[in-house]
Amino acid sequence: MVNSKPLLLLSNDDGYQAKGINVLIEALHDEYDLIVVAPDGPRSGASCAITSAVPVSYGTVRQEEGLSIYKCSGTPVDCVKLALHTIVPRVPDLIIGGINHGDNSSVNVHYSGTMGIVIEGCLKGIPSIGFSLCNHAADADFSFTLPFLKKIVKSTLENGLPYGTCLNVNFPDSNEIKGIRICRQTDGVWINEFAHCEHPRNKGYFWLTGSYKNLEPSAEETDHWALEHDYVAITPTQIDMTAYGLMEKMKSWDWSL
């Protein structure tokens, strides 16, 4: 029997037991063949980190018709690399990271383990999408995102994505979503990033925290604006980080030693 369903590789950075990825699995299981290779525990803020100092391993969590779930000891990017190297029976039609518990719009794209998955998929030439909900809660309600999520998956499979590009999709934490907006990455900055705790014998310790400051709150074409106004924000993202404008400028700097 030829299996005609598209094959999707799923991962996340909250771990295979997180609600977000299990909602994702349930939403896509009927229409697609799914292979899930997700971290064995939380890896929030893992970015595109890779594990080289220690080996990585994986194990089977569950297998049924059209769905195989594995947990992996590594980072989100390790999960994708290991899945492509040794687990998938053929090149997946699509790689999906998420659904992440928390906002990955704006500058968060750089810290996000969810987007690490997506960038890795993109680096391997496979269409890749990250889905995130602007709600960190472990029991967040993802239900209202699903019609949009399914539509975005279907459209991406139909249209494809050009080489070197991928999608960063963020859902507002709102059950009155107004629609989808195609956005650019917002300029923003994290401030007041640490909470200090005293220790009797040294400089103490610091918990990462902070507030996000939007540097262009009225720019309607940005992802953060879309989310603040109850739109789904799709931010097309690319792996080429070259600053072409600066490249031309720097050629005229004096480079004599």
Add this chain to the structure above:
Amino acid sequence: MVNSKPLLLLSNDDGYQAKGINVLIEALHDEYDLIVVAPDGPRSGASCAITSAVPVSYGTVRQEEGLSIYKCSGTPVDCVKLALHTIVPRVPDLIIGGINHGDNSSVNVHYSGTMGIVIEGCLKGIPSIGFSLCNHAADADFSFTLPFLKKIVKSTLENGLPYGTCLNVNFPDSNEIKGIRICRQTDGVWINEFAHCEHPRNKGYFWLTGSYKNLEPSAEETDHWALEHDYVAITPTQIDMTAYGLMEKMKSWDWSL
């Protein structure tokens, strides 16, 4: 006494004891005030990862006139965040990551902890440069890079960098460097990424390894071409990852639910 030397914040991903950062300190100590906040051990491949599940801490390694060295329990990005939050007496004039033991050109920009430092500095609006040598050895010879490195630091302080841009500088492992080239990021891909080791009771374990495949070996404007031809490769890099071309295309997709 007013101190008129520029203040440089240094970090790396190989740890404060690595040769590369100590060569960097020695090369810049006379001309600049230096604050070094580097990981307490190796963090290769840390990308822009941040630590949120556990707190981070730091301690003094050494202090002398114009030079303070601290070690930090976190990732390279944590080092920068913590330094800016609580260690530096004023906003640094420049942030430098490196000198990294190993190549950070092409797609490696995404995995690199050295470039994590640089991207974090850039996100904070501070001119930032990553320096890497295409040699992984712990005792690599960095001496021939120093005239170029000093020139690049001086030129960057003089010219500044536009908001949202930073520099990814890679040195060829060659003592016959031909000069400096301003480059774009090479399209490349890592293949055969794992070495499998048997285990008697499970699927075994996997060491990250692999070969880099240049997808455009004859493109003379790329960083990898420059390095292969014994040039210093400066790749101007930006934190805006928006794929603007795709953004316009996707607006015409059918988004009806």
